[in-house]
Amino acid sequence: xxxxxxxxxxxxxxxxxxxxxxxxxxxxxxxxxxxxxxxxxxxxxxxxxxxxxxxxxxxxxxxxxxxxxxxxxxxxxxxxxxxxxxxxxxxxxxxxxxxxxxxxxxxxxxxxxxxxxxxxxxxxxxxxxxxxxxxxxxxxxxxxxxxxxxxxxxxxxxxxxxxxxxxxxxxxxxxxxxxxxxxxxxxxxxxxxxxxxxxxxxxxxxxxxxxxxxxxxxxxxxxxxxxxxxxxxxxxxxxxxxxxxxxxxxxxxxxxxxxxxxxxxxxxxxxxxxxxxxxxxxxxxxxxxxxxxxxxxxxxxxxxxxxxxxxxxxxxxxxxxxxxxxxxxxxxxxxxxxxxxxxxxxxxxxxxxxxxxxxxxxxxxxxxxxxxxxxxxxxxxxxxxxxxxxxxxxxxxxxxxxxxxxxxxxxxxxxxxxxxxxxxxxxxxxxxxxxxxxxxxx
Numbered sequence: 161x162x163x164x165x166x167x168x169x170x171x172x173x174x175x176x177x178x179x180x181x182x183x184x185x186x187x188x189x190x191x192x193x194x195x196x197x198x199x200x201x202x203x204x205x206x207x208x209x210x211x212x213x214x215x216x217x218x219x220x221x222x223x224x225x226x227x228x229x230x231x232x233x234x235x236x237x238x239x240x241x242x243x244x245x246x247x248x249x250x251x252x253x254x255x256x257x258x259x260x261x262x263x264x265x266x267x268x269x270x271x272x273x274x275x276x277x278x279x280x281x282x283x284x285x286x287x288x289x290x291x292x293x294x295x296x297x298x299x300x301x302x303x304x305x306x307x308x309x310x311x312x313x314x315x316x317x318x319x320x321x322x323x324x325x326x327x328x329x330x331x332x333x334x335x336x337x338x339x340x341x342x343x344x345x346x347x348x349x350x351x352x353x354x355x356x357x358x359x360x361x362x363x364x365x366x367x368x369x370x371x372x373x374x375x376x377x378x379x380x381x382x383x384x385x386x387x388x389x390x391x392x393x394x395x396x397x398x399x400x401x402x403x404x405x406x407x408x409x410x411x412x413x414x415x416x417x418x419x420x421x422x423x424x425x426x427x428x429x430x431x432x433x434x435x436x437x438x439x440x441x442x443x444x445x446x447x448x449x450x451x452x453x454x455x456x457x458x459x460x461x462x463x464x465x466x467x468x469x470x471x472x473x474x475x476x477x478x479x480x481x482x483x484x485x486x487x488x489x490x491x492x493x494x495x496x497x498x499x500x501x502x503x504x505x506x507x508x509x510x511x512x513x514x515x516x517x518x519x520x521x522x523x524x525x526x527x528x529x530x531x532x533x534x535x536x537x538x539x540x541x542x543x544x545x546x547x548x549x550x551x552x553x554x555x556x557x558x559x560x561x562x563x564x565x566x567x568x569x570x571x572x573x574x575x576x577x578x579x580x581x582x583x584x585x586x587x588x589x590x591x592x593x594x595x596x597x598x599x600x601x602x
């Protein structure tokens with residue numbers, strides 16, 4: 161290894177004096193924020209909120225200080241079915257209800273997973289990954305399906321938000337301390353030849369954490385009445401269970417949707433299926449599974465579904481090239497390289513290889529603008545409330561979509577015969593820390 165020398169620094173100072181743009185920029189930054197000076201004004205013309213194929217959807221929801229985007233996006237798919245059926249102008253399903261059962265199932269999943277690590281070295285990489293991640297707010301489409309199929313859904317009024325459900329950080333910390341304590345205690349029992357006591361430890365831990373969840377989120381309802389106003393007329397459906405509400409009002413067809421991804425890395429050949437080790441919530445629920453497609457094929461399927469007047473759940477990386485005030489994600493709207501005199505460009509492949517890119521947010525695609533059947537921009541229903549973007553709706557340029565969209569959920573009927581056949585393959589198991597599982601670690 162080579163240290164930095166005074167001669168190096170002298171040379172760097174001399175080089176800086178020969179860069180007039182950076183010298184001027186240093187003066188600008190005395191009173192300006194670095195992130196605010198890269199806008200490409202002329203790019204605004206390409207980012208108009210006008211679309212050739214648009215689905216009218218309900219006002220946006222707000223996940224607040226939580227990582228429940230995947231739940232919000234999934235429930236927003238389902239609420240459109242109910243809203244259309246009863247001509248509702250405003251309607252939400254209870255995100256708190258679904259998040260409660262997700263937390264509880266993840267707790268059980270963690271506890272049961274520890275059975276695989278009772279005798280390994282404490283520094284085992286997979287064990288340390290599971291312990292470090294603990295349980296988080298994030299999740300995947302198939303995890304959402306497992307929750308809905310097991311527990312159903314309820315209107316928001318049946319289980320309203322609490323301060324803890326809208327701001328989960330501290331509660332998650334407490335849960336993860338308890339789970340790590342369980343792991344330590346269970347391993348100690350094995351070391352002391354008391355493995356038969358693990359069952360009682362599991363039950364005690366589950367009971368204590370269930371109590372914590374009820375304390376923070378409230379008690380999930382077993383039955384409820386669905387009250388609504390349609391065309392200025394009040395109506396209600398009485399004596400529903402969460403499961404009957406889902407099946408009778410939404411059709412119980414989530415099993416017909418598949419996750420398609422675009423991960424152009426050498427370890428994930430296209431037209432193969434994948435899962436992620438130790439990623440899940442409901443044991444014996446739906447398997448987390450993706451089919452990897454080229455971006456042109458992923459976009460073609462998304463367009464088919466949007467043209468059929470059906471929104472698309474999708475996962476992306478929203479950490480780069482975004483403007484929350486305008487509600488735009490566009491890699492062409494910021495010019496970092498000219499201003500700073502250095503290249504930041506990385507291929508999508510390299511971003512995945514070198515920890516620069518990963519799914520970190522799920523939303524809904526509600527529109528696409530096509531010119532000669534080529535996509536130019538996309539409209540997005542976000543879950544960050546209506547104070548940012550265009551009343552909470554966002555736009556993505558097509559080039560940003562190519563680089564930063566990793567997953568979409570599509571009905572099987574839109575897949576080609578070749579794609580359907582590929583979907584039936586046994587999935588290749590990816591490492592638990594693979595970026596295709598990152599959405600669940602938020």
